[in-house]
Amino acid sequence: MGEERQSIYKISRTIKRKENTLYNSLRSIYEDSIFVGEIRQLWPELPLLANLRCGLWYSPKFDFNCYFKSTDGHTNNLSFNTSRLNLHVALLAGQRGGCMVVDSTRKGKRFPDSMSKTIPIWTCVLNRAIFNFRTRRERNEAQVDEPTNSNELNAAREDSSGWDCSLHLPLWVSETEKAMIENRLEGWTNELEASGADIASIALSLRKPLRPLWISQKTVIWLNEVPEYDSWDFTPIILISASSTSGSFQHRTTSEFSWNYIAGAGDDEESWSRGLSPDLFWKHAYDIISSGPDLCNQKIANIVEKDRVGRAQRGEYAPQVSVRPSKCLGSTSKFPVGDPLDLHNGTGAEDEKLNDERGISFLGSTNIAVGRSQHAAGVPPDYCTLNCDMESFSACTRNPEMYLHLPIVDSKFDRFSLLRNLPSALNFAKAHLRKGSGLLICCSSGEDISICICLAILTSFYDEKGHFDDGKSFKDTRITKLELRKRLVFICKYAVNARPSRGNLKQVYACLSAGCITSIS
Template sequence: MEEERQNIYKISRTIKRRESTLYNALRSIYEDSIFVGEISQLWPELPLLANLRCGLWYSPKFHSNCYFKSTDGHTNNLSFSTSRLNLHVALLAGQRGGCMIVDSTRKGKRFPDSMSKTIPIWTCVLNRAIFIYRARMEISDSPENESATSNAHDSLGQLSSGWDCSLHLPLWVSETEKAMIEKRLEGWTNELEASGADIASIALSLRKPLRPLWISQKTVIWLNEVPEYDSWDFTPIILVSASSADGTFQHRTTSEFSWKYIAGAGDDEESWSRGLSPDLFWKHAHDIISSGPDVCNQKIANIVEKDRVGRAQRGENAPQVSVKPSKNLGTTSKFPTGEPLVLDNGTVADGEKISDDHHISFLGSTNIAVGKSQLAMEVPSAYCILNCDRESLSGSLDNPDMYLHLPIVDSKIDRFSLLSNLPSALKFAKSQLRKGKTLLICCSNGKDISICISLAILTSFYDEAGHFDEGKSFSETRISKLDLRRRLVFICKYAVNARPSRGNLKQVFACLSGGCNPCVS
């Protein structure tokens, strides 16, 4: 009996792999993107954001992106992450009157857990923190209200002048789970306040409290009754689930060929994309979709290789794309804070705003910037560069003493790669910052390893106010996880695409809490 069960499981897995062809995935994404485009046109004034990474596939043009993890909304793992605060989303929503976030799911559900729980928790915690901040500001000038200031958390719903601090969840989340979440809201709000997040800026930006709304392909919308977004008494965070929930695989036909629809096809791109990126897909979408399933794999291989050669000719990092064989696949001196780095020619592709991946983020008033290694050769020659990519920068550098290459790999590949290289990184950074140099820290994506190294440098050599003190404040105290969390929140305020992995962050903490001595001369 057990053997029969295993055989059935193997057969079902084989069938699933056969259906998950490259063409089926891309055609499914293309079809779902039409729905996303229709919804975005209902409120064209609202910016469209992609929830990384899956959501990034579902539109040719996003205003920005965000990173709300579904795992933070899993029933047995409910959490509010201070390392993924996404405060730029709240600021953008305040400036534009709301925003739309696109994501998808393979699970056969209408919405991923990132939309069902993670984002509703986020909006509620932010609303509570904003209310508490405003309540304290209102009563801080009145000595008789000192007790009210200390009890601001207990005043939710009493001192609020129409500011909604309640938890808004979709109907399919049970009352039991809602009660579980509500019990933890105060603790999460305390964590947000303790993280040092810039609540004041959010409070100034938002005129109305944040509130999620949910739209899927099953949502009935009467076009003659679509409300104006500014008519609501809240700032809408419109959550658009791109995929159909009718089933994981659906047989569909066109006049030329048949294909299978895959719900949430954009998820887990490493397993199916064969080196194709969302940007590259949308540059060639019509050609790919019209080519059909028989020649899709070869066409994608040609597109990816042509792009790789082009990047190599421009001196960018362009490693060969390795595809796992599958039997079942068919044949200025400082950059302005938060602003993109415009390259030497002064233009960007198609005259559009440069993408978030091409930002070099300057960390406040410090002399530290982070970004992708491919942009490092474009910075002024006065900058010193700490390159953490696997590949060394191509071309010549005017002053080798201002360049250090540490080929650090992700913690999934080597659990101690970052830890073993951090002492060298800290020593180099200290020597350059002492001289008043501007330090660019770069890695392959500008989101993980470079962020972790900048976190170690800021913690080691800067005080709480962000002033370089050569490690004096570091030597006087023992680093805690809360200290690191506060510094990471500071970094994420400027590097909004930061996505440091847990494994790499653990190596930073291990180094600073006992394994490294960053105060070396």
């Protein structure tokens, strides 16, 4: 009986892998992107944001990115995370009158938890913090203003009294869970205010409170009755769930090919993309989709390798992409994964520009930049480079002492990799920052390890205003998690795509609280 159950399990897993092919995933994404494009045309003035990382697949062009985690909205794990404040989204919504956020989910739900709960919690907490800020400002003005300003003060009071601080959740969230969230809103608001976030700038930018709206492929919209976004008494955060919810897999047929639709196909890209990125997909979307299921894998292999060769010839970071052989029985591709690639002569990317304009972020006046290794050439030549990637690269510097390579892996693979290398990173940074040199900290993603090292450097050698003081503030300050959160908020103000993992942040805290900074003669 056990062998029979095991064989049924293996068969079901094999069928699932066979359905979840590369072509099925990309074709599903392509079909869903049409819906996203239709919704975007309803409010073309509003900026379109991708919720990383799944959402990034569903449109050829986004104005900005954001990072709202579904896990922050999971039942019994509800949280407001000050390491993912996404304050740039609120500022952008205030400046443009609202914004649209794209995401998707595989789980058969209409919306991922990032849209059902994480973002509604975020909007409510921000609204409450803004209300508190305006209330305090009005009190101060009432104490110092002259009587001639009473009309302006009364107008400001009326504006604040009508500021909506209530929690807006979709109908499918239970009343029990809503009550759990409401009981924690005050504490989350206090955490936001204590984090050092620039609430004042957001309060000045937003004329109306934030409020989420939900749109999916099942939403009915009368095109002759689409409201103007500026007619609402709130600043809309329009949440677009890209995928259909008719089922996990749907067999579809066109005049050329048969394929299986996958809801939320853009999720967990490492398991299916074979090195293809969203930018690369949309550059070649027509050729990929028209190649069909049988030729898709080889087409993607050629595209990925040509892009890698082009980046290598331009002196950018370009590691070899390795792909595990598929375990599917009866693969739809005629070409084995391990076959040599048929590359034409030429780079294949000579006229392409770097797509990610935010690949390097300069942190105000700190003389520190942080970003992805492949964009390291984008910093001034007098910057020294701290490379935290596994692969080394030739830095554009005449002095070899201005380059340090520390191969650091994520905490999932080595719980102490960052902790072991932090003293060397801090000593390298201090030696060059003392001389007034600029410092670039880079890793493969520019969002995790490099951010954590930057956090350690800012905490160790800068005061709370971001001025280099050679460690004086660090000696006089007891390092707490709250202090680290404040510095991380400062970093996220400039590096809006920062996504440090909890495991790596724990290593930074362990290092700094244990006083692992060594002296430099």
